[in-house]
Amino acid sequence: MMLAHPLRMTEALLSSERPSIRLHGARLYRCIVVIGWSERLxxxxxxxxxxxxxxxxxxxxxxxxxxxxxxxxxxxxHLAHPSPHIHKSTAGLRLAEQT
Structure with missing residues (x-):
């Protein structure tokens, strides 16, 4: 049995059709906070x-x-694989997502 190359699997996942989502407002800000970026970064x-x-x-x-x-x-x-030393500000977001 031949296993697929990880890069090919990633390309297949990224090329899949998804609806055209245009982030803005609070949802966009939430993504930035969860990722841990400043506005400048x-x-x-x-x-x-x-x-x-x-x-x-x-x-x-x-x-x-x-x-x-x-x-x-x-x-x-970031939500699926949090740091073992997760920051308190994103812990609440993670819990809210699970409920």
């Missing part, structure tokens, strides 16, 4: 100007679907 990692990120957090604009999907994937990974 989030803008840098997303390749956005800080003003553009602030507008999306304020709800007057939204992120592109590809960035939104990527952030949701990162948030899910």
């Amino acid at each position: 989030a803008a840098e990692r997303l390749g956005l100007h800080r003003t553009a990120l602030r507008r999306a957090i304020a709800g007057t604009s939204s992120l592109a679907p590809d960035l939104s999907g990527w952030l949701l994937d990162l948030e899910a990974a």
Whole structure:
């Protein structure tokens, strides 16, 4: 039995069809908090100007679907695999998600 290469499995998961989600407002802010990024770092990692990120957090604009999907994937990974020394601010978010 031949096992699939991990990279190919990842590519298949990432290329799967997903609805066009455009993060904005509180949901976007929650992703950033769970991942543990500051606003400045989030803008840098997303390749956005800080003003553009602030507008999306304020709800007057939204992120592109590809960035939104990527952030949701990162948030899910952080929630599924928390640090053994989880910070108290994200512990509440994790508990709320489980209920």
